[in-house]
Amino acid sequence: MSGRVLHKIIYPMAIIFVLLICIIPAIRSDAITHKVLENIELVREDGEVFMIKAIHHSYGNNRYVSLRDMACALAGTDKSIGVSMDSDRTLIVTGGNYEPVGGEGIEFEYKEYKTDGITVNPISIDERDCMYFSFAGTNSEGNRDLYISITDLAMALNLDLHIDAAAGQLKLGSGDFHIDFDEYVEQGLYDEVYSALVGDAVTGVIYTSFNEEVSVCAASTTKLMTYLCVMDAVSAGEITLEDDVVISADVQALSKTSDGVIRMTEGQRVKLKDLLYAILLPSSNEAALALAEHIDGTEETFVKRMNDKAGELYLSENTYFYNCHGLPEYSDTVAASKIQNHITASDMFVLASHILNKYPEIRDITSVTEYRLEVFDTDIKNTNPLLYNLPGTIGLKTGTTKASGSSLVAAYDLKDESGTKTIVAIEYGAEDAATRNTVTEILMRYGIQSGRMSSFTVNEESFPYTADAIIKRLIQIKSRQR
């Protein structure tokens, strides 16, 4: 090899290699430097005071608190927890005793703090996997610590925790987590979202709503309408759940774009039932397209079916569909503009209630965390956080596009002596997944709280004079008979 070759090829390659070595760690690291740190006092009901380290994430007062500091503060109370953590997983055991490892309760003394960035660090509470966003870092003693949203932590551990803004302290009561919803709204809960609604799918009673008639981008919550149309076609005998759906070239092409979720190959044959899991758990766009083509030949015809169904359910004109999966697409005009499926929270409530009552089997599909798709040799995972964080939740559907923000539709069967209420919580337009998860869990917990307090019984004294009242009563009776 001549010196010229060394100069022209080997040396430049070596330089590039060295540069890559230097750059790669920077690319791989998601390290974030937090500049708004806080050492906040937590005052227990017995008067004991603890120092809690908190990171303000993105905005002021969006507190993520040290799990180890909180574990110390909870020790000796009936809400005490045991915590053990390594780089792979954090285990929390309620009722356990926390053994300090060093660094707890010691204030942030520095002006900046580095973590791995906000992500879903694996956490399990009492052996149940949870899906909370958190920051992982180390404390002053070099021990690993997690910083979790104070609201998420209060809900997860059932803490009576609130911030006394005037005193600049956290107050820990001896009761359980409780939602004073009016106060939450006053404090700006609804500022976080485009629209929201919580109600009972059985009686149609709405517990709270915000901008519920405003048309918002449906994103992947569209797939609930896709599911309904597929199930109606099954009911009508047009297709069966055991049908083999043949993957088309278009489906294969979609699966290989950045919007693809499961790689599919033209000519593959997939059971229709498996595709239902694929659209509802990981929100497979290509599976939705495959189903549409299987039923109606073309997506266009299937979309007409979806819009017709919207009409049959008396959904408003603010709800309409351009495609079967909810992805944005450009309109076919010279002045190209993005078009998206739209829906209102109110219409989604009708749609979700309809599905939950008519096809209760959706509970089985959307309540599993994982499902094996043999034909694709892959395990698909349910992306709905409430399924993990609030036991008993029926997943239903997530939805996210840039325009729609992070959205979520979930349900919860609340059983009591008067029967079963199915609480549906709908949230559209949170700015990120972490906010979506927290807000929707608050909404769902508020729905459960409201459902428990509303003691409707058929023999109640008040006579149902209005059409709305008698219809709700009839629906409740009919739901019990089912």
Place this chain on the structure above:
Amino acid sequence: MAVALLVYERFYPVKKLPVGTWIREEDMTGQTSDEIAKWLASAKQGSTVMSETTYDKVSVDIVLRIAEDGTYEQYVDEQSYTDAGKVAYNNLAKAFGKLAGTSFEAVGMSDESEFSAEELEALMIEAVGMSVEEYLRKAVADLMPAYEEYSQEFKSTGSCAVEGDLLCFDNGKSRTLLYDKNRLVLDDAVYIKVEDVR
């Protein structure tokens, strides 16, 4: 002269007092439909059901009796009022059945927008302990105005006489040219002769 008088009377007969019983229909379909719409409005599918339901005609007979001595009496026929009430509540029951079916379908509890009357009756017994009709008569008691109140609106007595070609009531308060043996048009209402009073 006599022939001329006979010919004149043939074409221009002297008007006689239209003695006998006359009846006109008062159409209450619009009024009762408005009440049904008002009641349905609280339910989500109420307005759709209202627009998609066809209603039977609700009419009440208003009776006008003219005696030979020139006195008259007008009143509401009670039986026809009772019958009209039945039709009105049947209309309401039809809308209610449709509303129940549509509502069940909307929440995914039924495949059909109309379901059997028997099923609805059974549900109503469980829900309020009464039949559909009993419930509707209690819940929408104002569907028809009270008979006493309604009949007062039409009740009148007085005298009438033929003055030239005109039939005048109560010294000219109401008058009409348009009447013959079978029909009488008074204040834009058409009365039909039903029987003669001897």
